Amino acid sequence: DAMVIQNPRYQVTQFGKPVTLSCSQTLNHNVMYWYQQKSSQAPKLLFHYYDKDFNNEADTPDNFQSRRPNTSFCFLDIRSPGLGDAAMYLCATSKGRTNEKLFFGSGTQLSVL
């Protein structure tokens, strides 16, 4: 089945230690997104790639970076995780960018010690 896969499901890192979360898709979608969701809050868009074109949200901290080496893979790099970065990170894909439904992965739950 075509899907969006996130690894790992759970990630524990230390305060200030760089961490990378990964996402892959078999849907061949043009757009890949990274959302951050904290407990009882709405998922918050960090950035997205439209093909190779990177689009950062204005309020996304510089601590968060992303790479998309090819259509199938996208990575979220957190350069120096703080305690406030502990959250569920959701990867999603869509065919286009406007009025499209998003397909989500299962998420990576990040803990920062």
Next chain:
Amino acid sequence: DQQVKQNSPSLSVQEGRISILNCDYTNSMFDYFLWYKKYPAEGPTFLISISSIKDKNEDGRFTVFLNKSAKHLSLHIVPSQPGDSAVYFCAASGVAGGTSYGKLTFGQGTILTVHP
């Protein structure tokens, strides 16, 4: 500035009865609305959507109603089943905020519990 709001954090319903989940939005540029369902430890899954040119869309037990003048949408689940117990997010999309594309903005979610 929360542009999509789900004011009820939780809803409890008896099996077989109707569940009504509500969502309000503030941005008149939104023209496409979606509902997602999320089980614990899983990502959100798409449930149903509606374009602003319609006021109702139905898919099996799920119906979404859109009231553009009130900037309000609702999801009706009839009849409710215990397997429907999950967090429901509404989301809205539209060309807004200076962007040339329809970024999806989510509400905070409503926890639905359906009791047997």
